Amino acid sequence: MEVNSSGDQNRIAGRDFTENRVQIDKFDGRHTINIAIPSDTHDERPLVKAQRKELNALVAAVSEISNSEAYEVWQKVHAEIGVSSIEEMTVNQYQTAVSYLQAMADRGKDKDASKALVSLLLRNSTDNDLRQKLIRFCHVNFGTGRLNDLTRPQLQMALSWLDQQTQAASQVTDELTTSKLNFIEFLKTYPKEIAACFIAGFLVGSFFF
Template sequence: MGQEFQGGVGQVAEGDINNYGININLPDKPEFRGLVTAQRKELHELRAKCEELGDDPRDVWRRVHAQLGVCSISEITAEQFHEARTVISGRLEQLQEEADKRRLMGKILRSTAEKDARQEMLNFCDLSFGRTQLSHLKRNELQRVLEFVQQVEINPQPAAEIPQVQTAEPLQLREFLLMYKTNAAGLFLFGIFVGRFWS
């Protein structure tokens, strides 16, 4: 028993092979095309922006790897680039949203402290959004709260009136004796008493 092959052999088998003119084409395994340098650079730049906003770069790559089913950036194909960019861009938008919210909350808290309008701000939040914790509000809701706080006018509490100190004109002797009779009499007697011992 011998085997003769003419042309390309698509499969290797043992024993007799009868080929009745049926062509079986097995799809070729697609060739792996990794990311080009520009694509890698763009992904790294997006990741760096996430890191600037306080995100751990390893977390960014973990999200990408989990979404694409790869273990490292070197396994990402050129066809998966757009999906990888979408994952990182989504995380960047989320981080920017959180940073904007923190900035707005800081402005709101400073303005309410300056105007002593905390209770008015809490009432506005409760009536408008049904909650008073700023951290649970969305960015557009925080913008409305900031606008309210900046427009609120608090009527200042009337300060206790400080009595005006009038500059006193020197009293004439006659006026002094009439106003302070007992004091004047005491000074007169004291003068007589001291005068006896000194003379």
């Protein structure tokens, strides 16, 4: 059977696309035709093996970071996606689940980092006077003196301030120590001269008083 495809009004059957889903733009000055075939991204297929493996690995990582059971993490994922089990999840929902788990992991890491900063602040402010100054600094700048209520950036700012205070106090101590050592060294270097000055001062004092 021959198919006549000549002429500008003829159509050829058996194309790979359906005509009512094809959009043909108007002719431009050069008589070109732009054809846009819409794609269907809503994939309702079940998750493939590699996707299930990736999700299980992410759940295990989140479970370790957050110090919680894996089934608890899965419950949160199911609630977020709107399914009751991984068997009901589709390829179309895979990326949403991955993004949700990665966000949970990031929050867990941020929480651990904040705990470490709080511990460091407490360890470096054992002096009561310095601890009170730290609490006041947090109140003035962040509205609360409770370290556990501060965000990670706020804790980092507080630690930076505490380091500056510690360095300043250490510098003063070093200067006093240096002055004391210099005085002792002076006594050792000129003992006779110092003794003579002391005796002379004693005699002069006795003469007047």
